[in-house]
Amino acid sequence: MTMLPAATPPKRLGLVIDLDTCVGCQACVVACKEWNTGGYGAPLADQRAYGADPIGSWLNRVHGFEAGEGANGRTVHFPKSCLHCDNAACVTVCPTGASYKRADDGIVLVDEDKCIGCGLCAWACPYGARELDPLAGVMKKCTLCVDRIYAEDLPEGEREPACVRTCPTHARHFGDLADPNSPVSRLVADRGGFDLMAEMGYRPTNKYLPPRPGRSGCGAAPVALEDASPKGGFLGWLDKVLS
Amino acid sequence: MHPTFSILLFTTLAGTGYGLLFVLCVGLLLGLLPTDPRLGLIAMGATLVMITAGLLCSLGHLRRPERAWRAFSQWRSSWLSREGVAAVLTFIPAGLLTVFWVAAGAAPWPLGLLAAIGAVVTVLCTGMIYQSLAPIPRWHHPLTTPVYLCLSLATGLVLAALLTGSWLTPSLPWPHVAALLALPVAWLVKWQWWQRTDAGMPTATIGSATGLGKLGRVSLLESPHTGSNYLLNEMGYRVGRKHAAKLRRIAVVLGAAVPWLLLAVALFTPSPAFAVFLTLLAALAAVAGTLVERWLFFAEAKHMMTLYYGEQTV
Numbered sequence: 001m002t003m004l005p006a007a008t009p010p011k012r013l014g015l016v017i018d019l020d021t022c023v024g025c026q027a028c029v030v031a032c033k034e035w036n037t038g039g040y041g042a043p044l045a046d047q048r049a050y051g052a053d054p055i056g057s058w059l060n061r062v063h064g065f066e067a068g069e070g071a072n073g074r075t076v077h078f079p080k081s082c083l084h085c086d087n088a089a090c091v092t093v094c095p096t097g098a099s100y101k102r103a104d105d106g107i108v109l110v111d112e113d114k115c116i117g118c119g120l121c122a123w124a125c126p127y128g129a130r131e132l133d134p135l136a137g138v139m140k141k142c143t144l145c146v147d148r149i150y151a152e153d154l155p156e157g158e159r160e161p162a163c164v165r166t167c168p169t170h171a172r173h174f175g176d177l178a179d180p181n182s183p184v185s186r187l188v189a190d191r192g193g194f195d196l197m198a199e200m201g202y203r204p205t206n207k208y209l210p211p212r213p214g215r216s217g218c219g220a221a222p223v224a225l226e227d228a229s230p231k232g233g234f235l236g237w238l239d240k241v242l243s
Numbered sequence: 244m245h246p247t248f249s250i251l252l253f254t255t256l257a258g259t260g261y262g263l264l265f266v267l268c269v270g271l272l273l274g275l276l277p278t279d280p281r282l283g284l285i286a287m288g289a290t291l292v293m294i295t296a297g298l299l300c301s302l303g304h305l306r307r308p309e310r311a312w313r314a315f316s317q318w319r320s321s322w323l324s325r326e327g328v329a330a331v332l333t334f335i336p337a338g339l340l341t342v343f344w345v346a347a348g349a350a351p352w353p354l355g356l357l358a359a360i361g362a363v364v365t366v367l368c369t370g371m372i373y374q375s376l377a378p379i380p381r382w383h384h385p386l387t388t389p390v391y392l393c394l395s396l397a398t399g400l401v402l403a404a405l406l407t408g409s410w411l412t413p414s415l416p417w418p419h420v421a422a423l424l425a426l427p428v429a430w431l432v433k434w435q436w437w438q439r440t441d442a443g444m445p446t447a448t449i450g451s452a453t454g455l456g457k458l459g460r461v462s463l464l465e466s467p468h469t470g471s472n473y474l475l476n477e478m479g480y481r482v483g484r485k486h487a488a489k490l491r492r493i494a495v496v497l498g499a500a501v502p503w504l505l506l507a508v509a510l511f512t513p514s515p516a517f518a519v520f521l522t523l524l525a526a527l528a529a530v531a532g533t534l535v536e537r538w539l540f541f542a543e544a545k546h547m548m549t550l551y552y553g554e555q556t557v
Contacts, residue, residue: 003320019455029467054470061467063551065449068459075464076455080551089377095324096313114313117306119477120323123244126378126447128548131473137306194454197447197547200377208454 004091009106012178013144014084014205015164016187020212022171024062024077028163032060032081032142035162040147041112045135057131059142060163067211076211079172081163082129082142083196083204084108090121090130090141099139106178106205107146112138126200149174177205244379245480246541249303254369255398255534257297257330258391261362262399263406264290264337266418268359270403271340271350275417277410283344286406291334291341293402298330322375326368333361366395373540378547380446380557382540386436390429394498394533397422397429401502401529405522409515419510419522423503426529430499433536437491445556452550463553474548483542490539498532501525 036059037044046056060081067076084101088108091099098114099121101107110121115138122130122139130141145161148154158165164174175184184207187193193207230236267286270276302308315331317324336357343349370388377383400422408416449463450456483490502525509521547557 055472055476057473058468063463063467064465065453065455065461066464067453067455067461072459074458076453078453078551080467092320093323093372093375095315095317095321095327096310097317098313114310115307116310116314118304118314118323119306120321120372122474122477123376123546124378126452126547128474128478128546128551132306132477134473196454197451199451200447200547210454211458 004086004088004101005103005106007103008086008178009101009103010178011105011176012084012086012205013105013107013149013175014177014184014207015081015144015161016173016175016177016184016193016207016209017079018171018173018191018209019076019078020171020209021169022062022077022079023169024064024075025168026062027166027168028079028172029058029060029062031162031166033058035145035148036140036143039145040143041110041140042133042136042138044140045133047134055134057133057140059131059140072214074211074214079163080127080129081206082108082144083127083202083206084142084144085205086203087201089124089202093120093124095120107144108141109143109146110139110141112136115139126197126202127204144174177207244541244544244546245477246483246538247304249300251534251537251541253297253301253304254391255297255530255537256293256300258366258369258395259398259402259530259533260290260293260297261333261366262395262397263293263402264333264399265359265362265396266399266403266421267407268340268355268362270407270418271355272352272359276350276407278344278348278350279410280345280348282407282410283341283348283350286403287337287341287344289402289406291337294330294334294337322368322371326365326372329361329365329368333358333365336361363392366392377446379544380443380547381440381544383446384436384440384443386432386439390433390436393425393429393432394536397425398526398529398533400425401506401522401526404506404509405519405526408509408522409519416510419506422525423506423510426499426503426506430495434495447547447550448556449550449554452547462555463551466552475552478546478548479552480542483539487539487543490535494532494535494539496532497528498536501528501532 044057048054063078065076065078067074088101091101096114096116098111117137130139133140149159160174164172173184175182177185188207191209193209195204302311314324314327318328336354340354340358370391373382374387400418404418404422407418449461453461455461505521505525509518512518545557550557
């Protein structure tokens with residue numbers, strides 16, 4: 001059913017992504033593709049993977065942005081996947097009931113057996129979080145590794161999304177954002193985590209942590225070159241004798 | 244947004260078809276159309292063929308069309324589902340009306356009324372599919388659905404003028420007169436839509452999309468992938484905007500000016516055969532102009548997703 005859950009889910013599982021520590025290594029992108037091509041639903045198809053114009057569906061992509069100018073400018077690596085919005089328009093526009101939001105943990109999923117591949121949910125998502133699989137003809141999106149986080153055959157420490165597990169700089173955190181005392185909620189509170197395009201009112205679950213401010217003055221003023229005509233001292237005497 | 248040909252054909256053909264259905268039903272309800280079975284066969288036949296062809300075109304847009312029946316289930320939340328339900332339900336009174344008209348030379352008014360309502364509701368749902376999409380600010384405008392309704396009515400009237408004209412002479416061919424009134428009104432609404440959506444302030448920026456706006460100017464440094472992807476193919480379309488001004492003029496000339504002049508001349512032509520010929524040209528021009536308008540509707544629309552691929556504002 002593509003109505004959103006009547007009540008706010010008791011748990012809001014999601015990711016907190018640290019834009020300060022992400023180094024843009026793309027490990028999460030690859031780990032996501034690897035896990036999800038063999039897990040939930042149809043494989044994440046690639047076409048012409050070694051050809052001139054390869055194309056395929058990926059659930060997580062890392063964009064690179066430049067923010068600020070001059071000495072205060074910085075490069076920000078920006079991972080983006082489904083934000084599992086509370087007010088998920090991708091769910092309500094779905095004509096078939098394939099797109100749905102789980103009432104108990106808020107994860108937004110696609111039932112691939114019901115999807116007709118009309119693409120309307122991708123149009124309804126301002127974040128570009130959904131990609132149609134070119135071969136299976138059904139919509140693909142981040143599942144928050146729903147087949148990992150509840151997998152009882154995995155050791156408890158491994159029951160987290162593949163992207164979180166693989167991140168070498170701990171830029172990705174997974175947890176319950178409905179619980180104000182969860183580590184992810186505290187991280188958001190401490191670091192001033194924010195919503196992407198909050199003005200659009202989709203109320204995304206995933207939060208982003210802003211890059212920390214740079215050290216003041218670092219790189220702001222060019223370091224002066226050594227004075228070629230030193231005053232006083234041995235070098236001053238030498239300069240005077242030789243010139 | 245990428246203008247997919249199946250959607251352009253669907254909204255143009257079915258839009259015209261539902262407009263025609265509405266005009267025929269209102270004509271019958273007001274007693275302005277003869278219930279001649281031959282007219283019923285031609286007019287309702289053309290209506291049902293256009294609507295059915297349009298709906299079949301819309302299936303071409305689905306990657307899994309064999310599951311299309313599932314799209315009737317989510318009418319409580321989805322405008323696309325509502326459109327499907329309304330389109331199929333409208334077939335019932337429209338089909339029965341055709342049977343009565345052709346077989347018995349009768350047009351029971353409840354069938355006409357229901358079919359007219361069904362036609363309006365279906366086109367309304369089509370417009371609302373687009374109008375309800377907030378990530379595409381140009382579509383998310385209160386005039387979007389009125390444009391769909393007005394153009395559907397105007398093209399439907401031109402078609403009605405073509406199909407019923409020779410039956411109505413020598414009395415006043417009201418579809419011609421109504422089309423002469425509806426065409427300028429419809430395109431004036433469309434012109435307003437262009438003006439207002441051009442003037443709209445950007446809804447979101449690359450700064451708000453990334454949350455990095457407070458650090459200063461934000462720009463895309465590197466794309467997340469070297470090739471294209473579904474998002475860019477589907478929503479990153481930019482070619483149309485380059486020639487938008489010229490295409491708008493082409494749409495207005497083809498869709499409004501040419502059919503208006505042809506209909507006006509047809510109205511005063513002594514030869515009925517020549518009048519029908521002129522009206523046929525008017526109908527072709529009106530549909531072609533609407534097709535150009537529909538193409539621009541997609542090609543000019545920017546999706547917020549493109550902010551993550553280098554657009555500064557949407």
